[in-house]
Amino acid sequence: MRRILPHPLIALGLLLSWLVLAGSASPGAVLLGGAIALAGSWALASLAPPRLRLRRLAVLPGLLRDVLAEVVRSNVAVVRIILGRSVAGTRRPGFVHIPLDMRSPQGLAALACILTATPGTVWVEYDSTEGTMLLHVLDLIDEAEWVRIVKERWERRLMEIFE
Amino acid sequence: MTHAADLPVWAALVVALLLLLGAGLALVGSFGLLRLPGFYERVHAPTLGTTLGIGSVLAASMLFFSLLQTRFVLHEILIAVFMVVTTPVALMLLARAALYRDRVERSGAVPPPPGSR
Amino acid sequence: MSVALLAWAVLLAQLLLLAAMGCAVVRLLLGPRAQDRVLALDTLNVNAAMLLLVFGIRTGSSHYFEAALLITLLGFVAMVALAKFLMRGEVIE
Numbered sequence: 001m002r003r004i005l006p007h008p009l010i011a012l013g014l015l016l017s018w019l020v021l022a023g024s025a026s027p028g029a030v031l032l033g034g035a036i037a038l039a040g041s042w043a044l045a046s047l048a049p050p051r052l053r054l055r056r057l058a059v060l061p062g063l064l065r066d067v068l069a070e071v072v073r074s075n076v077a078v079v080r081i082i083l084g085r086s087v088a089g090t091r092r093p094g095f096v097h098i099p100l101d102m103r104s105p106q107g108l109a110a111l112a113c114i115l116t117a118t119p120g121t122v123w124v125e126y127d128s129t130e131g132t133m134l135l136h137v138l139d140l141i142d143e144a145e146w147v148r149i150v151k152e153r154w155e156r157r158l159m160e161i162f163e
Numbered sequence: 164m165t166h167a168a169d170l171p172v173w174a175a176l177v178v179a180l181l182l183l184l185g186a187g188l189a190l191v192g193s194f195g196l197l198r199l200p201g202f203y204e205r206v207h208a209p210t211l212g213t214t215l216g217i218g219s220v221l222a223a224s225m226l227f228f229s230l231l232q233t234r235f236v237l238h239e240i241l242i243a244v245f246m247v248v249t250t251p252v253a254l255m256l257l258a259r260a261a262l263y264r265d266r267v268e269r270s271g272a273v274p275p276p277p278g279s280r
Numbered sequence: 281m282s283v284a285l286l287a288w289a290v291l292l293a294q295l296l297l298l299a300a301m302g303c304a305v306v307r308l309l310l311g312p313r314a315q316d317r318v319l320a321l322d323t324l325n326v327n328a329a330m331l332l333l334v335f336g337i338r339t340g341s342s343h344y345f346e347a348a349l350l351i352t353l354l355g356f357v358a359m360v361a362l363a364k365f366l367m368r369g370e371v372i373e
Contacts, residue, residue: 075211075214078211117251134274167286171282192323193300197306242348245356257359
């Protein structure tokens with residue numbers, strides 16, 4: 001089974017997105033989509049990514065809700081910064097080094113996507129020997145506060161899911 | 164716009180508001196690209212358009228076509244998922260490339276590479 | 281009622297998006313460095329995809345959607361290649 005279909009979830013996702021894109025579930029579309037899904041999962045298997053183990057998926061809905069709320073909140077914050085009167089006044093942009101305890105590559109990728117997708121923070125670099133990441137923040141008020149936000153709000157829950 | 168005649172007024176209102184919100188956010192983001200000084204600050208500006216901006220335009224499009232064709236239109240979710248996955252990756256790569264260039268040229272105040280601390 | 285409302289909203293949204301693309305083009309021309317231009321190109325790309333989606337609502341045809349999907353796909357590949365080029369000076373190693 002593993003040899004024919006190395007990544008069943010990825011293959012299913014590819015098939016479903018093909019059917020949505022084609023807008024029909026006719027036999028032809030299913031056949032073509034199935035072929036694409038098989039080819040895609042084989043291609044992924046040849047890249048040999050580290051095996052993904054998901055634990056505690058119950059945390060996921062709350063996490064997604066918080067990500068959405070955070071995106072909306074920081075959108076408003078960044079709009080106020082851009083349209084504000086003094087661009088170089090009290091606001092101080094800067095880099096923060098944040099020590100991370102998470103080592104799972106998928107968890108780190110998820111954290112990077114969350115942080116970069118929220119306006120106002122961009123993940124710049126990760127150093128795997130020391131386990132620290134470099135974050136650029138548009139409105140850096142307190143470095144310790146940002147370390148606390150990242151670790152408490154995102155890293156703890158991502159570790160529950162991925163490690 | 165005669166094809167929209169069957170659309171109920173509440174739906175037209177919601178679609179209109181979502182469209183204006185999305186376009187407005189894209190404009191503010193692009194304006195920030197002009198106004199903010201320094202590259203690392205400008206990286207943050209387009210994220211407005213790529214998160215909530217395109218999100219609300221996609222929601223407007225989904226609502227519009229779902230109500231008019233009386234079937235649920237799922238196409239837009241594909242773009243949404245795709246944008247959510249790809250734009251952070253692209254921005255991260257660009258920020259890393261900029262950091263690398265600044266370190267090589269030793270220009271501006273960028274943190275030193277990890278090994279040298 | 282709903283037709284008039286939507287027609288105005290679509291027109292206004294298109295104008296806003298055009299202004300946004302104008303801002304991105306100005307940044308693209310100003311630079312000052314290559315990474316600023318690449319960032320402006322990405323913004324231009326996303327704004328163009330949004331403009332296509334608004335066109336789709338205006339004409340009531342879903343063909344614009346595919347163009348928007350293609351633009352975002354090609355934009356991502358272009359961004360990755362350009363970032364790689366900025367880092368190494370080579371696209372394919």
